[in-house]
Amino acid sequence: MESGCSHYNDVDSEHARCIIHIDVDCFYAQVEMVRNPELRSVPLGVQQKNIVVTSNYEARKYGVQKCMLVTDALKVCPNLKLINGEDLHNYRTASNKIFAVLQCWKCPVEKLGMDENFIDVTNLVQEKMKSANISNVTLAGHAYSEPSIDCPCGCHTRLKVTSQIANEMRKKIYEDLSFTTCAGIAHNKLLAKLICPQNKPNDQTTIFPEHGTSFMSTLESVRSIPSIGSKTTEALISNNIVTVSDLQQASIDVLKKHFSSDMAVRLKELSLGEDNTPVKQTGKPQSIGLEDSFKIVSVRSEVEDKFTALLQRLMVLVREDGRIPVSLRVTLRKKDAKRLSSHRESRQSQISPSIFTLSSGALTITETGQQKLMSIIMRLFNKLIDLTKPFHLTLVGLAFTKFQERMTGRGSIVNYLMNDISVQSVLNLQNECDTSSSPMDYSAVSPSSSTTTDLSDAEVEPSPKKPKKVTWIAKRRCLSKEEVASPSKLKVGELRLNSKELEKVSELRLNSRDRSLTPRASPAKDNLSDTSDTMRDCEEQNCDDCPSYVDKEVFSALPDEMQKELKAMWKNPSSSEMPRSSPRTTNKAKPNTIMKYFVPHK
């Protein structure tokens, strides 16, 4: 190191992180101007229903504000050019492009709505500071306030480097996509977001940690703090806490009287400009849903029609998403004289992935699959409505809320096997108490990930609503001829492998099936073979390294690497990786998940 090395870099400091918040200027209006550059020079408003949801800066000169009534906007700006913005498709596309550009920096990017993104560039800044001489790095854009004190942790330098990165990002968004943006640079999300609009449009602002608290106190209402909404504001105001400054000075004990302890602490921290929430990489949504509101629906058949229509639309979205849903939620809002606003009720249930099919890689659903889903939906509906009384609904909603975990492919051979096996087990779990001949009783089927929990819950602490004690029996199922012959049409429940992996597994299963079928003459039972064959086969397949429950032939067909990994695991089960969803246990009475799925219950 050289001369005045005052650039101490304390990565454990409270100011350790480097966060950028990027906000696209008047997003909808810019999308329209990019589409049609002639609009750039005229006052432009984007209209939804009867309101101007946003306007370009040309229109703002005349006083056209966000969410203004069209009539009022035209009064202040008779030349206002209006474009209908009710179709969000173009906006979504533009939003995704911006998100994609930001991903180029290989840092976590969190999307917030269509026009905002957080980026955590902490690691990138560290790298830059290691490789380049940053002793006299300059700030890009504005500072909220010039750094005065010399923060010993080195955050000033880091944030200056961050401001340079933010500048590069905005430059690339402009060069690639022609969108101007604002950015806020800070050591946390709260300050980055709040400082972002300080220099609008098309500019960026950095705030240094030492100014966090004083900046926050410039905010008039507690409501301007993200995560403090109308309800929390009400509660605070009723305690005479109106401004952020009030909140800064409020006693924590007073806050704890009206909020949970965690919430009280969090409110206080926010008021001081402190926020340790991480930037979470945005990925696929955790739920995909639709809802439909209306004046009144009081007839069951109409409800069914609404759900059928929703399901129809929802399937398009799920198909586009590509993942296989395993849980379904039904929501409704009852007509309520008291609370007209959103008081929703919902019920959800697991669904069998085998309802869906994969044909040549695309997720589809058969007619009978739709019928199965509808019967689940109506069963959930019945749980929500007392059918002996009249009902009055003002909204119904449908959402898929859980999805089959993606095969990460490489990395985990245990997952490779587990996913496959666990799904198989689920498909073949049967409730002993179930006397019906129906092959699928949805109320009884548990998802792979929660089978263990459900079982123990049922044994240890039966819920009063489900008093009957259940016993699960695992059976191995053979593939039908059609399924083997045409793997692309296999039930989705058995297919969570990519095509290469699929080929392998199909092959293994085919072998396994041939072997179990040829020696014995029991062709009558096809799909659901009984357990005895399997159990005996397992006993016959004993080998030195494999437990008795492992099919030797299947095992030996696995790649050497996989065999090794499995053997290692069997030698020392507790130290081996387990699937995320199944916490391992040291309790011998409670077998680990792998055992659970391999060992047939007696």
Place this chain on the structure above:
DNA sequence: CCGCTATCCC
């Protein structure tokens, strides 16, 4: 203000 979609927290 309300409709809609999604997430997080209790």
Place this chain on the structure above:
DNA sequence: GGGATAG
């Protein structure tokens, strides 16, 4: 499962 929050 329900409420609060965001956009």
